[in-house]
Amino acid sequence: MKLAIKYLGLTIILGIIGFLLSNYFRELSVLQLSNVNIEPIHTKMAGQFNKHILFAFSFCLIPVLFLIVFKLTSLRSFRQKLAVYMIIILSGIIFWQYRILSVSKTIKEFNNIEIPSIFDIDSINFEVFLMIGFTVGTIISILIFRIKNRDKKH
Numbered sequence: 213m214k215l216a217i218k219y220l221g222l223t224i225i226l227g228i229i230g231f232l233l234s235n236y237f238r239e240l241s242v243l244q245l246s247n248v249n250i251e252p253i254h255t256k257m258a259g260q261f262n263k264h265i266l267f268a269f270s271f272c273l274i275p276v277l278f279l280i281v282f283k284l285t286s287l288r289s290f291r292q293k294l295a296v297y298m299i300i301i302l303s304g305i306i307f308w309q310y311r312i313l314s315v316s317k318t319i320k321e322f323n324n325i326e327i328p329s330i331f332d333i334d335s336i337n338f339e340v341f342l343m344i345g346f347t348v349g350t351i352i353s354i355l356i357f358r359i360k361n362r363d364k365k366h
Contacts, residue, residue, distance in 0.1 A: 219275045219276070219278075219279055222275045223272045223275050223276060224272075226271040226272055226274060226275065227268045227269070227271060227272040228268070229271060230267050230268035230269070230270060230271030230272065231264055231265070231267070231268035233267075234263065234264040234267035234268065234339075235264075237267055237338070237339075238263065238267075238338065241308070241312055241336075241338045244309075244312045244316075245312060245315060245316045245319060263339055266339040266340065266343070267339045267342070269343070270304070270339055270342050270343040270346060273343065273346055273347075274297070274300060274301070274346060277300055277346055277347070277349075277350040278293075278296055278297060278300065280350060280354075281296050281300075281350055281353045281354055281357065282296070284354050284358065285353070285354055285357040285358045285361055286361060287357060287361075288361065292357060295353075295357075296353045296357065299349045299352055299353045299356070300346050300349035300350055300353060301346075301349070302349065303345045303346065303348050303349030303352060304342045304343075304345035304346040304349060305342075305345065306345060307341045307342060307344055307345025307348065308338055308341050308342045308345060310341065311336070311337070311338055311341040312338070315336055
């Protein structure tokens with residue numbers, strides 16, 4: 213019961229932090245596109261709020277995904293627990309950076325025209341790729357530590 217309360221508190225705190233940092237996340241993502249001739253626009257007001265909620269939900273998922281790995285693999289040491297957190301977070305960052313790279317490549321293809329490119333920032337879905345990365349990191353962690361801990365039992 214104590215463990216559930218601890219993770220619930222961590223989930224709420226990370227959700228609040230995620231909601232507050234979502235603007236900075238989006239600005240950082242747009243800055244990494246590294247194109248001078250682009251102008252990001254918002255086409256829907258509701259889309260801005262939905263992206264805040266989605267990014268906060270992505271942050272809330274980290275402790276929940278860790279708990280899933282913890283229950284399925286019976287992690288033993290602090291190093292294994294830290295490795296799970298790192299795998300989840302790094303895979304999220306890798307998927308997010310992949311999305312930035314693919315959007316940047318697309319914009320460079322369209323940027324051969326002399327007029328500035330305008331794109332809808334709400335349709336890029338950086339937050340979705342971050343969440344997918346967290347989920348893939350969870351699956352990778354389950355596979356790694358289930359095999360590793362199974363070998364130690366025998």
